[in-house]
Amino acid sequence: MSGLLDLGVRDLLKAFSGKTVSPSDYMAAVCARVEASEPKVGALYDYRPEQAMAQAEEATQRWLKGEPDGALDGVPVTLKELIATKGDPVPMGTAATELVPADADAPTAARLKEDGAIIFAKTTCPDYGMLSSGLSTFHQLSRNPWDLSTNPGGSSAGAASAGAAGYGPLHIGTDIGGSVRLPAGWTGLFGFKPTQGRVPVYPYYPGRCVGPMTRTVDDSLMVMPVITRPDWRDATSVPFEALDYDVASANVKGMKIGLILDAGTGLKADPDVRDAVLAAARMFEEQGAEIIELGPLLTRENLDGLDTFWRARFWTQMQKLSEEARSKILPYILDWASAAAEIDGASVAAGFDHMLAMRQSCASALNGVDAILSPVNPIVSFPAEWASPTNDPALPFEHICFTMPWNMGDQPACSINCGFSKSGMPIGLQIVAPRFEDLTVLRLAKAFEDWRGPITNWPVIAS
Incomplete structure (x- = not known):
């Protein structure tokens, strides 16, 4: 079984076509x-x-006839529970939500179904997707397969845990502040946040x-042509481009990186994290790139302004709930949001202005370089039961x-494993490129993965 689950999407589809493995087998x-x-x-x-x-058996019969129903026919995939699937409730990770079946598939779910993928499960997230943690009042506690006493991060917590544990090749998360890249970094996965609007999302929100x-860059490349197809519901989407995701590794010679x-504030990078990222930067330098150190x-x-704005937004939503429903929200989240009751409107507006200031800082940082490297997570790990790395x-x-x-x-960015801590936990390298340069991120990630070599010690959790 282990060998079968080591197959990536490309090899899996070849095996389906060659009838050496069936969707039912997999x-x-x-x-x-x-x-x-x-x-x-x-x-x-x-x-x-x-x-x-049952769906896998239907796909098996189609492959036996040489008539697959789409580019991912028979390939298992999980979706973060925030991504609606028709007929299923979207609890948003919290016991405060009334469980009402969704009346339509969200764009990503619709595109995957159109191409024959088997959505066999949803994956967990914390209350309202507002934590980088596997802690939730609705879902079971998600743990990091590399060390079950530690947290996978979030808010795409279950997706990260599922990918690291080997629950198939494809897992789809959402990211508004790092919710794909942070858990990917803590679990050794490749996590890709495209240019905002490249993958249609509904409901949409600035930065979402x-x-x-996925375990490899190539597996993400295989799903991108599917999930980037247009959907009218996303009013923030960029014009559709049929990009060629069959990318080769980048030649970095002469690139300015x-x-x-x-980061300028927040938690400082642990020594193990800093050392791993510096070692990754040296790989780029050895391949001919010019590495330019940049400031925060x-x-x-900026950070406090964003905190103020997000608190106010969530407190406004939570005030619409009944007192009974509000009492079911994770206390950490409720304490965080309820502080907005003392915030005045001018402070909220100023918080939004700090979000715009960050946008300018990002554009300025990328002016004159082709890409940027940094840590993903500043720390190596934190306890599974904590709501966040500070738990405050x-x-x-x-x-x-x-x-x-x-x-x-709105820039494209990824997390790719660049080593392990002294305690054996994965460490993520972030690669960022200018807006719309999604293929630059993917080519650089593929090049780094080639230099690094495959991860061969994925955890296997026995019952």
Whole structure:
């Protein structure tokens, strides 16, 4: 089973076509891994193995006839539960939500179904997707398969846990401040946040993106042509481009690549993180790139302004709930948001202006360089039961200072594993490029993955 689950999407589709592996074979292997690991990992919501096996058998028959129904026919995929699937409730990670079945597929779910992918489960997230943690009042606690006592990060927590635990090749998360890249970094996955609007998202919000979380760059490349197809519901989407995602590794000779090691505020990078990112930068330099050290992107005022604006927005939403529903929200989140009751309108407006200032900082940082490298997560790990790396609702965003600015600026960015800490935990390297240069990020990530070599020690969690 282990060997079968090591297949990437490209090789899996070749095996389906060559009739050496069937979608039923592969789905059965995924289900067996889930049954063995899930009691300890806690990655999934709405897992339906019987339905998945029935869909896999239908895909098997199509492949036997040489008539696949789309580019991903029979390939298992998970979706973060915030991404609606028709007929299924979207609890938003919190016990405060009334469970009403969604009346339509969100854009990503619709595109995947159109191309034959099997959405066999949703994945967990924290309350309202507002934590970088696997802690939720609705879902089970999601844990990091590399060390079950530690947190996978979030808010795409279950997607990260599922990917690291080997629950199939494709997992889709959402990212508004690092929610794809942060958990990808903590679990060794490749996580890609495209230019905002490249992947249609609904409901949309400034900075909110949908992106893949996979064990290899190539697996993400295989799903991007599917999920980037247009959807009229996203009023923030960019004009559709049929980009060629069959990319080769970048030749970095002569490229100017910035390096940011100090975010300017928030948590400082642990020594293990800093050393791993510096070693990655040296790889780029050895291949002919010019590495240019850059200053911080953020100020304390920027981060506090964003915190103020987001608190006010969420408190406005929470005031619409009944007192009983509000009491079910994770206390950390409720404490964080309720502080907005004392915030005046001028401070909220000033907070929004700080979000715009970050956008300008990102554009300025990329002026004169082809790409930027930085840490993804400043720290190596934190306890599974914590709501955030600080576990302090007064300081909720100290860990997102390397990732969140690029959501405000709309730039494409990824996390790719660049080594392990002394304690054996994965460390993520962030690669960023200017807006619309998604293929630059992907080519650079592919080049780095080639230099680094494959990860061969993925955790296997036994029952």
